[in-house]
Amino acid sequence: MGRNKNKTSKTPIEPTVSHQQSCYEGERLFAMLKSLQREIELAKASNRILPEKIWFKQQFSIGVNEVTRVLERMAPCSEMGAEQASVEQAHSHSNPTKLQLPSVPVRLQAILVASDSNPKWLTKHLPSLASSRKVPLIFVKDKKGGSLRLGELVKLKTAMALGIKARGNGINQLVEEILHGEERWIC
Numbered sequence: 206m207g208r209n210k211n212k213t214s215k216t217p218i219e220p221t222v223s224h225q226q227s228c229y230e231g232e233r234l235f236a237m238l239k240s241l242q243r244e245i246e247l248a249k250a251s252n253r254i255l256p257e258k259i260w261f262k263q264q265f266s267i268g269v270n271e272v273t274r275v276l277e278r279m280a281p282c283s284e285m286g287a288e289q290a291s292v293e294q295a296h297s298h299s300n301p302t303k304l305q306l307p308s309v310p311v312r313l314q315a316i317l318v319a320s321d322s323n324p325k326w327l328t329k330h331l332p333s334l335a336s337s338r339k340v341p342l343i344f345v346k347d348k349k350g351g352s353l354r355l356g357e358l359v360k361l362k363t364a365m366a367l368g369i370k371a372r373g374n375g376i377n378q379l380v381e382e383i384l385h386g387e388e389r390w391i392c
Contacts, residue, residue, distance in 0.1 A: 226332065227384075228320070230346040237383060238345075238354055244379045245358065261359050264376060266313065266368030269327055275311050275368055276331075279338045313340045314371040315380050317358075319351030320344045322365045331366065340368075341384055 229237050249260060266272045316335055322328045335342050345351035355364040369380050 226342045226344065228344040228346055234345060234347055234354070238358065240379060240383075241358060241376070244376050248375050257360070264370055264372060264374075265359055266311075266366075266370065267359055267361070267364055269322075269331070269366045272313070272316055272331065272366040272368040273334065275313055275370075276316075276334045276338055276340065278310060279312060279340075280310075281337045282339045312371040313338070313368040314377055315341045315343060315369050315384060317343050317345055317355055317367040317369070319355050319363075319365045320346040321351045328365060343383070 245264075248264070249257065252260060255263070261267065266275045313335075316331065318328055318331055332342055345354055347354050350363075352363040352365050355367045356362050358364070358367065369376065371377055
């Protein structure tokens with residue numbers, strides 16, 4: 206008697222992400238990960254000063270919490286112009302006798318996300334947060350498990366998310382080629 210036949214659906218509305226998202230699986234995933242692993246090894250070999258664990262922390266944000274933290278510290282794209290202007294203004298009015306080094310915020314070039322995360326809500330916020338910061342997402346989908354594949358890149362058992370920090374090295378050049386769809390990175 207009291208039933209409403211025009212019930213509205215309670216399904217959650219996915220945010221529309223206008224920025225770049227890709228999903229890699231199969232041979233394409235294998236080639237991308239192999240190229241990344243080779244570039245990581247080359248970059249590590251060129252810098253033997255730091256211990257491996259510290260070197261990885263400088264190059265990558267490892268894990269959902271770390272990736273989220275770095276994304277939240279990045280300014281949303283609409284505020285980036287205003288932020289740059291305020292930094293320049295602060296430097297022009299600063300005392301010339303004091304040497305102040307500007308704090309360089311960490312920027313993520315891209316985020317690799319394992320599509321096999323369980324429960325899904327652990328990574329559900331990343332697409333909208335990355336979109337607001339104009340950081341492209343690459344979903345890793347594999348029968349073996351995307352989180353296992355991402356963990357192999359950074360010498361861990363698993364990693365559900367991996368943020369690639371913009372450092373201007375060979376890893377970043379390879380990621381740039383991957384994001385622009387250039388097929389030179391394929392072995």
